[in-house]
Amino acid sequence: MTRVLELLVSLLIVTVLVVVVGVLLPSHGHVERSVEVSSPVRQIFDSVNTLRRFPEWSPERRLDPQLHMEFSGTRIGKGAKVDWSGNESVGKGSLEIVNSDEDSQVKMDVTNDFAGTNKTYTITLKPAENAKTTRIHWAYDVDYGWDLKARYAGLYIHGKPDATLQTALANMSAMLASFPNVDYKDQDIQVTEVTGVPLLVLSTKAPRTLDEVEEATSQAVARIEAVMAKAGLKQAGPVRTITTNWGDDNYVYDVAIPVDASRFTLEGATYEITAPVVSEVVEELADNETAPVLKLGDHDEDGNLVIEDGVHARISYTGQALMTEYTGSPAALPLLRLQEKAYAETHGYLYSEMNGGRFWDEVSATSEEGGNTYKVYLPVEP
Structure with a gap:
């Protein structure tokens, strides 16, 4: 009987420690990566302000070349959306543009199997002082709230979420390099x-x-x-x-x-x-x-x-x-x-x-x- 009580007390102590540590863990996750490209700012902005280029830069397609995608909403800007479904490594998810500021920033709501809620991508463009290159900053933000399991999962935000950003940036950079390097922002097309x-x-x-x-x-x-x-x-x-x-x-x-x-x-x-x-x-x-x-x-x-x-x-x-x-x-x-x-x-x-x-x-x-x-x-x- 004494050993049973000792075991129960030990489990209680461990549980309390897990809860206390979980409460002390961050309720919000943030990771950001960047890359510098030589494409005109307007080209970069237009490429991320429409999800029609998602098949080229999608990190998910690297894991599933047969990824199924469906576009809906507007073609460009706020309301543009893509839903995808793939193999077990990819699952189901979606992206939707919720805000954009021309030649500056695009924000997307993210739905996927990563832990947490209110997941977003924020893509910010910062031209260099010489105006010859632009740095693309790609940030991922997520809320864990009081979901202790999600807070613990947030300890691994530099795992798959981080890798996803890096893959997206690498794909984006390669895609932009394939476009004609001309600036059309002053030409009405x-x-x-x-x-x-x-x-x-x-x-x-x-x-x-x-x-x-x-x-x-x-x-x-x-x-x-x-x-x-x-x-x-x-x-x-x-x-x-x-x-x-x-x-x-x-x-x-x-x-x-x-x-x-x-x-x-x-x-x-x-x-x-x-x-x-x-x-x-x-x-x-x-x-x-x-x-x-x-x-x-x-x-x-x-x-x-x-x-x-x-x-x-x-x-x-x-x-x-x-x-x-x-x-x-x-x-x-x-x-x-x-x-x-x-x-x-x-x-x-x-x-x-x-x-x-x-x-x-x-x-x-x-x-x-x-x-x-x-x-x-x-x-x-x-």
Whole structure:
């Protein structure tokens, strides 16, 4: 009986000690890590102010490459949310942006299997004095309250929670390094809906000088206008320049003119301009080195209707696109394209520079002084 009492007293003492120590442990946990990057501040802010880039920087995806994610709420800023579910190492969780201060800070509510409640990420951006680099501070905060088990778990905040921050920062740094390193904060880039129109198109190229590009464009426009006259078509919009490849020495591109009808008659037959559709027959022709010369009414390897003199026809891209306007020299157009590409990357928009996904620009206005106003488009997917 005495030994039983001694055991009970010992257990009581241990329990009291556990409770006393637990009460004395912190009721709040905080851990913070940082990394320095050379990306523009606006790029960094936009990348964390949308959760569409979560698949790239997510620490959870490292533990489960098949992580299932669902986005909801707004696309950017307060209300943007992602829910995930994965294997046993990841479990279920979510992130939701609850506050953001442009180019300065983004705060997210965190739901996961870590101990505690009121879990948050606070990402703070601090540009260096030389303005060439920015330090990203990533903090994790959690409340344990009077949950003594959670308070003891807080002793290991420098375990998995700390590792999670470090992985997120490393992934974020690598992701930012893959973006075009251009600052677009002073360029108004918008998401717009564009509707496809019938185009007559001619592929061309020129050395990368303004004069030679202008000359090649003028020649291409003249050839397209000659075909338009034969087909009884009229111009129905500004000339478009569709970029294929901005190379080191040469600029490869298409010149396109919108026309007023999708149906025309030429050489006694009527033809319909449609959106490009690459059929199996067209794909076989593209892969066949001895493919026959295409003639009027055929379709090329991109699904465009062949007319004559190198001029093809198609319905242009329909869907979402990034658009920005610029007034000045066309020498700035390559930079604008890079800015739109960087904007698409940081905001999580998918794009492809193949066929219908290629950049195009057009002159929207010409001033009396001779300067042009350009609109530059990049097709994107939501």
